[in-house]
Amino acid sequence: DIDRKHIHIVSVRVDETGKKISDSFEKKRSDAIRKELEKKYSLLPAEKQRQPENLPLKRVDYKAGDVKKQVSNVAKVVMKSYRFQSLNEYRAVLSIYGVTVEEVKGEVRGKAYNGLVYSALDRKGEKVGNPFKASLIGKTAGYDALQKRIAFSKQSMKEKAVYNRSRNIISTLLANKPDRKVFEKELAKNGISVLFRENDDKRIYGVTFIDHQEKTVFNGSRLGKEFSANVFHELFNRNGRQDSSGIDYEKQFHINNQDYQPEQESTAEAIAGIFSMEQHGDDYEELAFTNRMKRRKKKRKGFGL
Known part of the structure; x- marks a missing residue:
């Protein structure tokens, strides 16, 4: 259904004698009747009322x-x-x-x-x-x-050029070695959301970027090893700046993309995209990360470390 006032017309499939009404070419016949009614009552043609398919998205309330x-x-x-x-x-x-x-x-x-x-x-x-x-x-x-x-x-997305805009923006920000809050806010100003996935020990094991201008979604590792989850964990943890709970969600961020228009009251929160959401069901990315850490420990024991 569509987000505007309208009516639904419901009818039965049989006539007054109980005989089934033919539904052959139903759409074509109903369109013809609609056009006759529009002309008879001077109504605005439905074709001119069609809404664009990509309506501005709003956060579910x-x-x-x-x-x-x-x-x-x-x-x-x-x-x-x-x-x-x-x-x-x-x-x-x-x-x-x-x-x-x-x-x-x-x-x-x-x-x-x-x-x-x-x-x-x-x-x-x-x-x-x-x-x-x-x-x-x-x-x-x-x-x-x-x-x-x-x-x-x-x-x-096989073409590497798809990631150029995002890679350039992210690289520029990382060059300044920002803390997590600054990194997220600056990305938001450029129309990019970021979602970090963390385990119970606050270890970042996954990072996903969403470029709202290019309409692309990708894990950091797709950009290269220098954008992997481990890099972000080390960067934010090195300076003791892991916490991101202090983000000012009331501040409005400017988005350089007209198609991306969440409702005004939640723009900052929507753009930042940093919800520490519980992943329901098995999180195979976290399981893979845990297994890698276990293998590293076994290797260290093997070398007597």
Whole structure:
């Protein structure tokens, strides 16, 4: 559904005699009737009223009601507009707008089933309200659509030039060895969000960047080793500046991108994209990080260190 006042006309499929009404060429016939009514009553033609498909995104406000509609709008626009190469990267963009998504697997009548379930998030990144199956939102936000978008993104993001804008901005900021809060704020001014993933010991094991101008989502390691999670952990931890809880969310950041327009009251929070959200289910990136650390310890023991 669309975010403006409108009406739905509902009719039955049988006439007054109980005979089924033909539905052949239904769309073409209904369009013809619509045009006749527009002409008869001097109405503005529907074609001129069509809204752009990429509506400005707003963060989901579960207190405002009609949460399914809000979640649906965010999921559909993000799926169509952004390029991401994994479910986690898709989830990272959604989180900025107060939405999260989980993959569900099962078996129906002997056949394997894969699907998606969407949920709204509060300001702390916690799930609120009831979750929604992708089938209730539409095929354009479903599992198959996600796989197609990931495949498309992988192909289109093979060119290194895709990352040039983001790499240049991030490199320039890192050259000044900023603390975490400054780094996040300066990125936001350039229309880039960053999401750090940390374990219980506050160790950064993952970093995802979202360039809202280029509509790209990528892990830091894709830019090169100098942008990996370990580099950021060492940089922020070396100077004892790991905490980012003091960010002034009331301050407005200027975004050099007209298509990226979250609601005004949450612009800074949305752009920074630094929610320390709990990753529901298995976090394979953290498991891989933990295994690497264990292997390093074993090697040290082997050398008598």
